[in-house]
Amino acid sequence: MLALKRPEPRPGVLEIEPYVPGSNATPRGATVFKLSSNETPLGPSPDAVSAYHEAAENLAIYPDSSGTALRAAIGRTYGLNPALILCGAGSDELLKLLAHGFLGPGDEAIHTVHGFLVFRIATLSAGGRPVSALESNYTADIDAILRAVTPRTKIVFLANPNNPTGTYLPFNGIKRLRRYLASDVLLVLDAAYAEYVRRNDYKSGIEMVGSVDNVVVCRTFSKIYGLAALRLGWLYGPPQVVDAINRIRGPFNVSQPAIAAGVAAITDVTHAETAAKHNERWLPWLEQEIGRLGLTVTPSVANFVLIHFPSTAGRTAADADAFLCARGLILRRLEGFRLPDALRLSVGTEAANRRVVAALSAFMGRAA
Ligand SMILES: Cc1ncc(COP(=O)(O)O)c(C=O)c1O
Numbered sequence: 001m002l003a004l005k006r007p008e009p010r011p012g013v014l015e016i017e018p019y020v021p022g023s024n025a026t027p028r029g030a031t032v033f034k035l036s037s038n039e040t041p042l043g044p045s046p047d048a049v050s051a052y053h054e055a056a057e058n059l060a061i062y063p064d065s066s067g068t069a070l071r072a073a074i075g076r077t078y079g080l081n082p083a084l085i086l087c088g089a090g091s092d093e094l095l096k097l098l099a100h101g102f103l104g105p106g107d108e109a110i111h112t113v114h115g116f117l118v119f120r121i122a123t124l125s126a127g128g129r130p131v132s133a134l135e136s137n138y139t140a141d142i143d144a145i146l147r148a149v150t151p152r153t154k155i156v157f158l159a160n161p162n163n164p165t166g167t168y169l170p171f172n173g174i175k176r177l178r179r180y181l182a183s184d185v186l187l188v189l190d191a192a193y194a195e196y197v198r199r200n201d202y203k204s205g206i207e208m209v210g211s212v213d214n215v216v217v218c219r220t221f222s223k224i225y226g227l228a229a230l231r232l233g234w235l236y237g238p239p240q241v242v243d244a245i246n247r248i249r250g251p252f253n254v255s256q257p258a259i260a261a262g263v264a265a266i267t268d269v270t271h272a273e274t275a276a277k278h279n280e281r282w283l284p285w286l287e288q289e290i291g292r293l294g295l296t297v298t299p300s301v302a303n304f305v306l307i308h309f310p311s312t313a314g315r316t317a318a319d320a321d322a323f324l325c326a327r328g329l330i331l332r333r334l335e336g337f338r339l340p341d342a343l344r345l346s347v348g349t350e351a352a353n354r355r356v357v358a359a360l361s362a363f364m365g366r367a368a
Pocket of ligand 1: 037038089090091092093116159161162163190192219220221222228231232233
């Protein structure tokens with residue numbers, strides 16, 4: 001008997017390796033410190049939590065489809081035109097919508113070799129072909145990206161700073177990349193960690209959006225604003241891009257509690273500044289202390305560090321991960337990012353940071 005045909009996903013879908021998020025629990029189930037997803041150790045602004053609770057009184061009502069209050073608040077904060085802001089269920093959703101809006105079958109989207117994994121997933125899910133450009137020193141290489149461009153290239157995805165490497169390109173580099181890209185290639189700058197960067201030569205790119213037709217910047221409320229559970233992100237882009245994404249997004253893609261909490265979070269400037277200061281204090285401390293243990297740390301401008309481990313048996317990233325996990329410290333394995341010899345560590349509370357360094361010291365000090 002002939003086997004019945006069954007519905008099959010279209011080409012590309014089964015090439016996607018499902019995204020493996022940073023782990024939540026140790027093998028024994030006792031989470032002590034989760035340092036695997038670059039969440040803020042300070043949590044959200046208390047104002048955002050209150051706004052969220054208030055919004056819980058109206059759960060029967062659909063959200064404002066265009067997130068007017070949130071776009072206005074973002075516009076006020078950054079001096080942007082709210083008409084060119086579009087909100088999504090996390091920047092993950094926005095990246096996916098950009099791929100679906102601008103890639104056809106066989107079209108190519110470039111990402112860097114250790115770039116954020118969602119770029120590849122979004123590209124394949126839209127029927128496009130992901131093209132990987134080499135990095136230099138764990139940093140995006142503009143010339144390698146430009147060499148990867150073909151007549152089929154429709155999007156260049158660039159996380160700046162990049163996750164999981166923590167490295168960044170100065171704004172001059174971004175401008176050079178844009179200048180040499182064809183005007184019909186969309187440059188998507190994913191600036192999820194922009195609020196943490198303390199470098200004079202860094203800009204997220206929103207400054208460019210008003211003057212060119214092919215740059216979009218994605219931002220998130222999941223990191224410094226501490227609203228990862230609510231799924232809230234936004235993009236700032238040229239009118240024709242915003243218009244296209246508005247046509248394909250779900251009409252109620254952002255919930256009302258998320259809109260309300262987002263407005264309160266972005267308005268509480270002091271809370272975000274406190275989180276940035278905490279990071280400024282502990283990021284260099286972690287880099288220095290972990291470096292002292294004989295481990296290489298890639299210099300980071302974000303709220304996490306990339307730690308490289310030796311290949312010696314007993315000292316590998318997998319060994320370190322098991323050792324730390326057994327002590328309730330959860331870091332991020334990076335096989336999926338083509339960095340099997342490294343772990344990513346998010347900057348945590350003072351207690352978490354000290355505990356990680358002490359545990360890594362014990363790990364490096366024990367007999368291999
Ligand atoms: C570079 C980068 N972009 C986007 C995201 C996704 O953020 P969101 O929670 O807004 O979907 C992350 C989260 O880890 C990230 O590291």
